[in-house]
Amino acid sequence: MGEKISTRVAYGEALRDFGGDERIVALDADLSTCTMSCYFGEKYPNRFFNIGIAEANMIDMAAGFATTGKIAFCHSFAMFTAGRGYDQVRNSIAYPHLNVKVIGSHAGLTVGEDGATHQCIEDLSLMRTIPGMVVLCPCDANEAREAVKAMIAYDGPCFMRTGRTALETVTDGFSNYKFEIGKGVTLVEGSDVTIIATGLMVQESLKAAELLKAEGINARVIDMHTIKPLDKELVIKAAKETGAIVTAEEHNIIGGLGSAVCEAICDECPIPVVRVGVQDEFGRSGDAGALLKLYGLTPENVAEKAKLAISRKA
Amino acid sequence: MDAAKVKSLNLTAAKMRRHALEAIQCANSGHIGGSFSIAEILSVLYFDRMRIDPKNPRWEDRDRFVLSKGHCTPTTYSALALRGFFPVEDLKTFRKIDSNLSGHIEMKHVPGVDMSAGSLGQGLSVATGMALAGKTDGKNYRVYAITGDGEIEEGQIWEAAMAAAHFKLDNLVLFVDNNQLQLDGPVSEVMSVNPIDEKFRAFGWNAINVDGNDVEALSAALDEAEKVSGKPTVLVCHTVKGKGVSIFENGVKWHGGRPTAEEYKTAYAELDARIAELEG
Numbered sequence: 001m002g003e004k005i006s007t008r009v010a011y012g013e014a015l016r017d018f019g020g021d022e023r024i025v026a027l028d029a030d031l032s033t034c035t036m037s038c039y040f041g042e043k044y045p046n047r048f049f050n051i052g053i054a055e056a057n058m059i060d061m062a063a064g065f066a067t068t069g070k071i072a073f074c075h076s077f078a079m080f081t082a083g084r085g086y087d088q089v090r091n092s093i094a095y096p097h098l099n100v101k102v103i104g105s106h107a108g109l110t111v112g113e114d115g116a117t118h119q120c121i122e123d124l125s126l127m128r129t130i131p132g133m134v135v136l137c138p139c140d141a142n143e144a145r146e147a148v149k150a151m152i153a154y155d156g157p158c159f160m161r162t163g164r165t166a167l168e169t170v171t172d173g174f175s176n177y178k179f180e181i182g183k184g185v186t187l188v189e190g191s192d193v194t195i196i197a198t199g200l201m202v203q204e205s206l207k208a209a210e211l212l213k214a215e216g217i218n219a220r221v222i223d224m225h226t227i228k229p230l231d232k233e234l235v236i237k238a239a240k241e242t243g244a245i246v247t248a249e250e251h252n253i254i255g256g257l258g259s260a261v262c263e264a265i266c267d268e269c270p271i272p273v274v275r276v277g278v279q280d281e282f283g284r285s286g287d288a289g290a291l292l293k294l295y296g297l298t299p300e301n302v303a304e305k306a307k308l309a310i311s312r313k314a
Numbered sequence: 315m316d317a318a319k320v321k322s323l324n325l326t327a328a329k330m331r332r333h334a335l336e337a338i339q340c341a342n343s344g345h346i347g348g349s350f351s352i353a354e355i356l357s358v359l360y361f362d363r364m365r366i367d368p369k370n371p372r373w374e375d376r377d378r379f380v381l382s383k384g385h386c387t388p389t390t391y392s393a394l395a396l397r398g399f400f401p402v403e404d405l406k407t408f409r410k411i412d413s414n415l416s417g418h419i420e421m422k423h424v425p426g427v428d429m430s431a432g433s434l435g436q437g438l439s440v441a442t443g444m445a446l447a448g449k450t451d452g453k454n455y456r457v458y459a460i461t462g463d464g465e466i467e468e469g470q471i472w473e474a475a476m477a478a479a480h481f482k483l484d485n486l487v488l489f490v491d492n493n494q495l496q497l498d499g500p501v502s503e504v505m506s507v508n509p510i511d512e513k514f515r516a517f518g519w520n521a522i523n524v525d526g527n528d529v530e531a532l533s534a535a536l537d538e539a540e541k542v543s544g545k546p547t548v549l550v551c552h553t554v555k556g557k558g559v560s561i562f563e564n565g566v567k568w569h570g571g572r573p574t575a576e577e578y579k580t581a582y583a584e585l586d587a588r589i590a591e592l593e594g
């Protein structure tokens with residue numbers, strides 16, 4: 001616990017470390033030193049291909065590789081894989097259910113000063129709506145590494161989001177922590193409200209739980225690293241046991257984790273849900289930390305919204 | 315190529331067209347024009363050129379084919395059926411809800427299909443990935459793809475063209491079905507694409523102009539492509555949209571139009587006569 005490292009760096013190291021499997025190939029679109037696929041490229045130059053600034057072509061080339069039995073990882077910023085490459089991912093990867101892992105780095109607001117054109121806050125939503133896609137959003141280095149291992153073992157299309165900024169590693173501090181695609185992890189038990197978080201909002205939500213605890217509120221915290229398939233069982237259990245939910249994500253409140261959670265509970269256990277995330281607007285240029293504050297992606301706001309959810313209990 | 319082979323490939327192309335026509339009539343929809351223009355290309359690939367095994371459709375050393383213009387399933391599925399990948403009778407289930415023969419080409423459920431396609435402009439990239447995988451693994455299979463001439467208006471085609479030349483993929487052959495018509499009208503009026511050969515040459519390709527409805531010429535061009543080292547080859551195939559049936563030839567409306575009962579009868583009779591002539 002305590003080491004600060006971005007999920008993109010942890011991802012790159014993991015792909016390199018697990019890259020001995022000869023079936024693995026990696027493709028990048030001229031951002032390899034940002035997505036950190038360069039680590040794999042340095043170790044396995046014969047299985048690394050820079051396709052240039054041509055994401056659509058890269059994604060479909062990865063599909064071509066996968067038809068021959070390869071596990072093809074393709075990389076760019078989330079804006080350019082999930083965003084620009086949506087049609088390619090949908091029709092040439094997901095529809096034929098090919099073994100391609102689409103990586104979207106620099107996702108969310110924390111790409112910072114690059115501004116709205118690069119701050120993809122729609123990737124989870126876009127990828128989640130495609131039938132058969134697995135959508136992952138690890139919160140820290142430990143989880144990103146586990147996710148890479150799981151994606152290699154899983155035969156099928158995946159999208160994984162990574163981030164630019166260095167984050168505290170927290171998941172290795174929980175003795176019950178185990179990564180499995182499609183299974184959320186309850187990091188903190190609680191009975192008054194459940195905070196379901198993904199990506200860097202997991203760390204912020206752990207802090208929010210501390211703030212709530214000081215006020216005598218016991219918040220459960222769930223690390224939902226898999227947006228799809230969503231761990232509905234865990235969500236419904238939390239809804240039934242705590243009666244109020246807050247979702248927290250570095251993403252538009254439309255279409256991502258918050259929406260997925262609402263969809264899961266609306267039929268079986270309708271209870272108050274409050275969604276913390278970007279409130280359907282484009283981000284400004286600026287320091288990553290300042291942006292998170294400006295758009296309410298803070299422990300304080302998560303705690304406040306938890307109280308709001310509790311106040312709405314029937 | 316000996317005369318008997320030429321005759322046999324032409325006969326196969328004619329049979330593909332007849333099966334395709336029947337399938338479209340049963341389905342009440344489908345793409346005649348572009349399917350008919352590529353029948354000779356398919357005939358040469360599936361009945362002469364490609365190293366494939368219908369008993370082992372996923373054979374890892376097989377040659378690959380990507381129908382980037384994924385709507386031209388009627389003749390492509392017919393080629394696969396005639397080659398023995400699945401029963402010819404299945405063709406009459408084309409586009410039906412309980413059939414695997416979907417409107418656009420699909421690889422998961424149809425034996426012999428190497429890639430699903432439908433959204434135009436993507437197939438050349440996929441073929442490029444397949445060809446690069448072959449090079450990476452030291453395999454000697456070859457990869458073939460067909461795009462329409464209208465389809466090369468898609469920018470991604472040129473991303474792939476750049477990459478295929480960059481990676482020196484001499485195991486890749488692209489056929490551009492240059493039938494000069496697209497859905498809204500003549501390609502030259504919708505969006506000019508000429509000169510196709512010069513564009514590909516500028517991207518580092520070996521480019522050959524060929525009569526795409528002439529099996530002998532296609533075969534000779536493929537022989538030439540196999541001799542080229544260090545670059546991919548494009549065959550700019552001059553074809554006739556709707557080829558093989560007089561009332562369909564060069565008609566814009568036959569991109570996706572369905573024949574009336576009368577037109578169907580005329581077309582079927584013409585194809586029947588052609589088949590009888592080649593069988594005789």
